[in-house]
Amino acid sequence: MINIQHISKEFGKLKALNDINVTLEGGECIALIGPNGSGKTTLIKTILGMVVPSAGQILFDGQSIEQKWIYRNEIGYMPQIGQYPENMTIAQVLDMMKDIRKMPENKLDLELYHAFNLPALLSKRMGTLSGGTRQKVSACLAFMFSPKALILDEPTAGLDPLSTEILKDKIQREKEKNKLIIISSHVLSDLDDMVSQIVYLQDGKLIFHKTLQQLKEDTGTQKLSKAIAHVMSLPNQPNEGAVHE
Numbered sequence: 001m002i003n004i005q006h007i008s009k010e011f012g013k014l015k016a017l018n019d020i021n022v023t024l025e026g027g028e029c030i031a032l033i034g035p036n037g038s039g040k041t042t043l044i045k046t047i048l049g050m051v052v053p054s055a056g057q058i059l060f061d062g063q064s065i066e067q068k069w070i071y072r073n074e075i076g077y078m079p080q081i082g083q084y085p086e087n088m089t090i091a092q093v094l095d096m097m098k099d100i101r102k103m104p105e106n107k108l109d110l111e112l113y114h115a116f117n118l119p120a121l122l123s124k125r126m127g128t129l130s131g132g133t134r135q136k137v138s139a140c141l142a143f144m145f146s147p148k149a150l151i152l153d154e155p156t157a158g159l160d161p162l163s164t165e166i167l168k169d170k171i172q173r174e175k176e177k178n179k180l181i182i183i184s185s186h187v188l189s190d191l192d193d194m195v196s197q198i199v200y201l202q203d204g205k206l207i208f209h210k211t212l213q214q215l216k217e218d219t220g221t222q223k224l225s226k227a228i229a230h231v232m233s234l235p236n237q238p239n240e241g242a243v244h245e
């Protein structure tokens with residue numbers, strides 16, 4: 001579904017992404033993991049067309065995304081911190097997005113809207129929301145238009161335990177519908193029972209892309225958090241035992 005080919009991105013002298021090659025397919029829930037500043041958000045923004053790479057190209061369903069916008073309708077994006085017009089109410093933000101996307105009401109996926117009890121909060125202004133409620137609005141919008149791919153940047157940050165479970169359950173069900181889910185998170189305990197593959201970045205380089213099972217076998221651990229701690233303590237690894245690209 002998403003084919004990342006030789007992507008590099010420089011910010012001045014800094015190589016935020018260094019010749020990244022990776023293919024991400026539907027039906028997988030892929031964790032994008034790496035230390036702070038390793039390039040995860042830059043890679044996500046490159047996939048979304050918000051950052052223009054210095055070299056390389058990205059294909060979405062076989063088509064280059066360069067200078068094209070229509071593919072973005074196929075991707076639901078939940079940013080780390082959602083930016084909204086602060087004076088608008090939740091109802092106005094949802095209506096604005098529905099107007100832009102022009103999807104008939106009966107086609108909308110309103111599962112999270114109801115599960116997060118947003119109907120009771122519709123008249124609240126975005127600027128007055130708690131961090132967790134803002135996250136719920138972002139999650140609701142990411143899933144509402146039934147996109148083929150979902151990119152979730154720290155999706156559980158600020159969510160209470162029940163809301164975290166609601167979101168994890170939704171992610172699991174969307175994966176089973178053959179959607180591609182990409183999650184960037186430092187909360188590895190949240191990812192353990194959800195993810196099927198790991199993409200690990202360090203200093204802008206792809207260190208490995210493997211199944212969770214393979215990573216656990218390679219590190220001799222049963223928990224993702226332990227496996228990643230093991231990887232972080234090693235010098236850079238080549239992309240061994242990788243998912244076939």
Ligand SMILES: Nc1ncnc2c1ncn2[C@@H]1O[C@H](COP(=O)(O)OP(=O)(O)OP(=O)(O)O)[C@@H](O)[C@H]1O
Pocket residue numbers: 011014016034035036037038039040041042043
């Ligand atoms: N617009 C920008 N201008 C200059 N440097 C940038 C810009 N965006 C990112 N960088 C730099 O690129 C590198 C990668 O940043 P990025 O935000 O992609 O990392 P990350 O892996 O998402 O980090 P974190 O885990 O802290 O969220 C960092 O050194 C960052 O300072």
